[in-house]
Amino acid sequence: MTKEINNSAYWREFEQNKLTHSAAHYLMAIDSLRDELGYARVTDVAEKLSVSRGAASTKIADLKKRRWVKEDPNRFLLLADDGEAIVSRVEHNFRILARFFGDILGISKDNAFGDACKMEHLMSAETGQRLIGLMHFIEGDDDRMKAFRAFMQSGDLHCADVEICPICEDECLAAATITDLAKEGQS
Amino acid sequence: MTKEINNSAYWREFEQNKLTHSAAHYLMAIDSLRDELGYARVTDVAEKLSVSRGAASTKIADLKKRRWVKEDPNRFLLLADDGEAIVSRVEHNFRILARFFGDILGISKDNAFGDACKMEHLMSAETGQRLIGLMHFIEGDDDRMKAFRAFMQSGDLHCADVEICPICEDECLAAATITDLAKEGQS
DNA sequence: GGCTTAAGTTTACGCCGCTTAATAAACAGA
DNA sequence: TCTGTTTATTAAGCGGCGTAAACTTAAGCC
Incomplete structure (x- = not known):
């Protein structure tokens, strides 16, 4: 990939x-x-x-x-x-992303709005629609929503075995220490 | 919002x-x-x-x-x-986004890679980490994964009532007819 | 009329990122 | 050595997106 x-x-x-x-x-x-x-x-x-x-x-x-x-x-x-x-579509994308980042992923307001604002004009229509689906899936069921919140709070996302983890390719993605690229670069 | x-x-x-x-x-x-x-x-x-x-x-x-x-x-x-x-972080973001779009949301290869590529250098570290969490949540449980796939295939994402829908604000986001902004603009 | 002020436009400039074309340097063969 | 190719750099031009400053226009006011 x-x-x-x-x-x-x-x-x-x-x-x-x-x-x-x-x-x-x-x-x-x-x-x-x-x-x-x-x-x-x-x-x-x-x-x-x-x-x-x-x-x-x-x-x-x-x-x-x-x-x-x-x-x-x-x-x-x-x-x-x-x-x-154009306005209605960009705002539509923004709302989807901001809700997804903020309400589902639980990201800080700053990053949620910041990321949503940067991506709003770049996201394909297909991605937007599917994202709505995912939100409905998670939020549509109370138990699932609770399970998800609990899961996200547990914190430890490292995969037990990179070879088996469905997400990681060669190294555990969750294990990677990442910092913000936006602030990257010299002084 | x-x-x-x-x-x-x-x-x-x-x-x-x-x-x-x-x-x-x-x-x-x-x-x-x-x-x-x-x-x-x-x-x-x-x-x-x-x-x-x-x-x-x-x-x-x-x-x-x-x-x-x-x-x-x-x-x-x-x-x-x-x-x-920088390279390792951008590639890290790309992998997360491409997997999320492709494997979770089931987006076409073109849009999945295209969107991931456009956003890879813009996504905050926080968003990336939480996205991994969400992927683990969905993929980590077989039943949940199946339920999700079925849900996404059912197609009808319209909310029954905008007033109650946890996702929509004033109009049903899923109901909005959207086309790609990327291709927007005159010839 | 003549002055002031706000609104809008234009012009010159800088940065980013690309293209094409010209130039310079390095290398290899007849 | 002379010559032609490859590689790299530089220069000029363009589009997008900003700033700052100068200029035009149109009111509003005494």
């Missing part, structure tokens, strides 16, 4: 994603500003996303060119149909 | 990741080339990753500056200790 890791058919999909992380958040910002304020201007979007007005201006011009964003009769920003569709 | 989606504390972490997707794959390429050929040169890395030699040259120069890559006595490329640590 590990050979697949450098298969260029996979690794370059990352940069070929049509929808960038940043674009998704501009769209979501416009959407939520309209909910909160009733309107959205370049300045509001910039402030919401903590970017300069200049950056927001050019990025939003680009989103208009893509026809994901348009203007309402009062010249305020508005999501076009395609933009709305 | 959805409010968190535009929290700039989360959304800008994405670009602040010290380790880029691309850098991770350069490191893994060097590692696997040394396994396969016994050595790794700029040209080999370029070919393995399907990028130009120019791109490989500059990127590898950068990786040397970061002290993730060095040269062996014969001037072939070699991972430095930090580089090796």
